[in-house]
Amino acid sequence: MRVGLFIPCYVDQFYPRVGAAAVRVLRRFGGPDLTLEYPEGQVCCGQPMANAGLPHESKPLAETNLRTFAEFDAVVCPSGSCTSMVRNHYGPFLEGQPGFEELKAKTYEFCEFLTDVLKVGSPSGRFPHKVGLHPGCHGLRELRLGSGSERNVEPFDKVKSLLTGLEGLTFSEPARPDECCGFGGTFAVNEEAVSVMMGQDKIADHKQAGTEALVSPDMSCLMHLEGVLRRGGDKQTRVLHVAEVLEEATRET
Amino acid sequence: MKTAEHPDRARAFVADDARAHWHDESLWFVRTKRDKQAHSVPEWERLRELGSQIKRHAISRWPDYLEEFEKNATALGAKVHWAANAEEHNRIVLGILQEAGVEKVTKSKSMLTEEVHLNPHLIRNGIEVTDTDLGERIVQLREETPSHIVLPAIHLKREDVSETFNQHLGTEAGNADPAYLTEAARQHLREKFLGAEASITGVNFLVAETGGFVVCTNEGNADLGTSLPRLHIACTGIEKLVPRAADLAVYLRLLGRSATGQPITTYTSHFHGPRPGGELHIVLVDNGRSDLADDPQFRDILNCIRCGACINTCPVYRRSGGHSYAATVPGPVGSVLNPLHALTPMIAGEDAREGERGDAHGSLPFACSLCGSCTDVCPVKIPLHHQLLALRKTVGDRGLLPWGKRIQMKAASTLLNSPKLFGAVGKIARKALPVLPKMAVYNRLNAWGNGRDLPPAPPKSFKQMWRDELKAESAQPSSNGAGDAPR
Numbered sequence: 001m002r003v004g005l006f007i008p009c010y011v012d013q014f015y016p017r018v019g020a021a022a023v024r025v026l027r028r029f030g031g032p033d034l035t036l037e038y039p040e041g042q043v044c045c046g047q048p049m050a051n052a053g054l055p056h057e058s059k060p061l062a063e064t065n066l067r068t069f070a071e072f073d074a075v076v077c078p079s080g081s082c083t084s085m086v087r088n089h090y091g092p093f094l095e096g097q098p099g100f101e102e103l104k105a106k107t108y109e110f111c112e113f114l115t116d117v118l119k120v121g122s123p124s125g126r127f128p129h130k131v132g133l134h135p136g137c138h139g140l141r142e143l144r145l146g147s148g149s150e151r152n153v154e155p156f157d158k159v160k161s162l163l164t165g166l167e168g169l170t171f172s173e174p175a176r177p178d179e180c181c182g183f184g185g186t187f188a189v190n191e192e193a194v195s196v197m198m199g200q201d202k203i204a205d206h207k208q209a210g211t212e213a214l215v216s217p218d219m220s221c222l223m224h225l226e227g228v229l230r231r232g233g234d235k236q237t238r239v240l241h242v243a244e245v246l247e248e249a250t251r252e253t
Numbered sequence: 254m255k256t257a258e259h260p261d262r263a264r265a266f267v268a269d270d271a272r273a274h275w276h277d278e279s280l281w282f283v284r285t286k287r288d289k290q291a292h293s294v295p296e297w298e299r300l301r302e303l304g305s306q307i308k309r310h311a312i313s314r315w316p317d318y319l320e321e322f323e324k325n326a327t328a329l330g331a332k333v334h335w336a337a338n339a340e341e342h343n344r345i346v347l348g349i350l351q352e353a354g355v356e357k358v359t360k361s362k363s364m365l366t367e368e369v370h371l372n373p374h375l376i377r378n379g380i381e382v383t384d385t386d387l388g389e390r391i392v393q394l395r396e397e398t399p400s401h402i403v404l405p406a407i408h409l410k411r412e413d414v415s416e417t418f419n420q421h422l423g424t425e426a427g428n429a430d431p432a433y434l435t436e437a438a439r440q441h442l443r444e445k446f447l448g449a450e451a452s453i454t455g456v457n458f459l460v461a462e463t464g465g466f467v468v469c470t471n472e473g474n475a476d477l478g479t480s481l482p483r484l485h486i487a488c489t490g491i492e493k494l495v496p497r498a499a500d501l502a503v504y505l506r507l508l509g510r511s512a513t514g515q516p517i518t519t520y521t522s523h524f525h526g527p528r529p530g531g532e533l534h535i536v537l538v539d540n541g542r543s544d545l546a547d548d549p550q551f552r553d554i555l556n557c558i559r560c561g562a563c564i565n566t567c568p569v570y571r572r573s574g575g576h577s578y579a580a581t582v583p584g585p586v587g588s589v590l591n592p593l594h595a596l597t598p599m600i601a602g603e604d605a606r607e608g609e610r611g612d613a614h615g616s617l618p619f620a621c622s623l624c625g626s627c628t629d630v631c632p633v634k635i636p637l638h639h640q641l642l643a644l645r646k647t648v649g650d651r652g653l654l655p656w657g658k659r660i661q662m663k664a665a666s667t668l669l670n671s672p673k674l675f676g677a678v679g680k681i682a683r684k685a686l687p688v689l690p691k692m693a694v695y696n697r698l699n700a701w702g703n704g705r706d707l708p709p710a711p712p713k714s715f716k717q718m719w720r721d722e723l724k725a726e727s728a729q730p731s732s733n734g735a736g737d738a739p740r
């Protein structure tokens with residue numbers, strides 16, 4: 001299987017270590033049948049413009065990505081939000097274009113690719129930390145990586161299932177496990193006061209729950225939360241993408 | 254520019270940290286009560302699906318069902334009136350009251366009468382209107398508007414209520430005992446009930462098949478209000494219509510649980526025609542609703558049963574308060590309804606608040622982090638956060654976004670669509686950030702940096718890492734043997 005890695009623009013610039021961890025984990029669990037490539041023609045998913053009310057500015061980006069990933073069997077992205085943009089919000093730009101239905105069907109968020117395609121189950125390894133999981137709203141409610149607290153359905157959590165086999169890992173239990181962190185893309189700047197308050201509340205909830213490592217499948221939430229944490233003087237709490245936890249925990253020593 | 258409005262009001266609310274957190278906690282408590290109830294009904298998701306489909310069906314056949322309702326209600330002895338907009342509605346209600354020589358009227362909670370600004374219209378014409386829902390009475394005495402559709406005075410602490418009652422009802426200064434204050438309100442309202450010559454209520458559900466309607470309250474004020482005077486006027490939007498009485502079995506189970514986490518509202522009163530010797534008028538209001546029904550993108554908003562669950566779960570509402578929306582209905586549902594109404598030609602009439610027309614409410618679809626919790630709590634499955642996103646486009650299409658934002662996003666599109674340019678600009682920024690003086694990075698132009706540090710500025714982008722090391726790297730076997738064949 002030829003897999004094209006789709007790296008969010010802000011991960012490319014600010015969190016290359018997350019992309020690197022995703023590469024290593026995918027190679028480690030993908031086995032010999034998985035060929036991983038990073039097509040350099042890829043661009044941002046287009047969310048900033050679409051969420052600002054100007055989706056026509058996102059259309060060229062959607063078209064670029066459609067072309068760039070046409071040759072791959074699967075597209076894997078370490079972000080629920082960017083994955084949802086492709087799967088759920090590219091319709092108005094690409095409806096009817098050749099390859100669009102395939103693109104939607106073959107684009108996976110990193111965790112769901114591991115659970116649903118590679119079927120890795122709960123890998124063994126070691127991560128001796130108290131982990132506070134932050135699901136990320138788009139992964140949770142637009143991609144259904146988990147059941148969420150609102151709906152009355154059989155509980156499941158694809159992200160958590162990837163971590164439950166790790167030795168030494170315990171989960172902290174924040175009081176509001178899936179409330180929004182307040183990032184929200186351009187919302188973080190437009191509604192700065194509410195956004196920062198939401199971030200501070202999220203951090204306070206994780207602190208009272210004893211979180212040592214704040215972990216999420218979405219680095220954009222973590223960029224916001226890490227900003228709040230560090231501004232508050234906390235240099236201790238680790239802030240990690242799920243891919244980084246898996247990479248560190250399953251690395252051969 | 255209008256789009257700056259909600260953020261400014263929200264900032265003022267957030268500035269009182271203790272009060273903002275108290276508000277957030279109060280509403281989160283209601284959300285958790287709702288969760289308990291929703292999770293105690295095994296068929297909850299099926300009920301939501303039914304709730305959505307029945308309304309969709311009813312709306313798709315409005316003309317038939319509305320006529321059926323009118324025929325059956327008339328046969329029961331009620332008089333049915335049709336109002337195309339707010340002005341017509343207010344004229345009809347005033348006309349009925351004047352004809353009957355009414356000077357004092359009680360009103361039980363009705364968001365419709367808030368939407369069309371009935372109170373100021375009646376008061377201007379010499380009629381005394383008393384809101385009888387406790388929360389509504391409190392905000393009425395304070396000359397405020399409700400800050401929530403189910404909990405109109407949720408923005409007030411009991412100390413605030415104590416002060417208001419001291420001023421208007423003569424209660425003891427500083428006595429904030431809830432039992433004492435409630436008793437004072439009860440005595441005060443009892444007088445109003447006894448003196449009223451007519452009663453106005455809202456409606457929760459109109460039933461086409463029977464011509465009856467249902468009013469749900471927790472205080473019994475609608476029942477007391479309608480039991481005393483001989484004249485009852487029920488004011489309602491046409492979206493309250495359901496085809497059959499049996500459909501109530503779906504909605505009454507959803508409503509109380511979603512609204513306040515109760516299995517059912519305390520009082521669920523069914524009205525079928527006027528009481529003996531009485532007079533019953535039902536005013537059916539369109540006010541932009543049939544335009545919405547024609548819009549495939551937004552028509553599901555008409556499913557709304559006004560439970561307020563989306564408001565209680567909204568992380569932005571809880572932290573910015575109902576008045577930050579400057580609209581009759583706040584929160585996610587209000588952020589859809591108000592801009593839609595303002596963008597359609599017919600709107601609230603002469604008593605519309607400052608900026609309720611045209612480009613008003615343009616900032617509301619942006620008062621949202623697109624978290625989607627509203628969509629998942631909604632008992633009638635309105636895709637609220639998708640509608641909010643779509644409305645942002647509507648605001649953009651109407652040219653209502655600030656000029657600066659449009660230029661900024663055009664530039665972003667060009668930059669982000671060019672991997673070479675993006676890489677070059679990113680590289681410069683990452684090199685500059687660590688060496689720039691703090692003042693050049695954290696200043697009032699950088700809204701990110703007011704409460705948050707910027708992300709790290711690593712030496713290499715991912716693309717560079719891929720070229721330099723990752724591309725050629727072979728699979729490192731994991732400790733548990735997964736992926737054991739390096740290439």
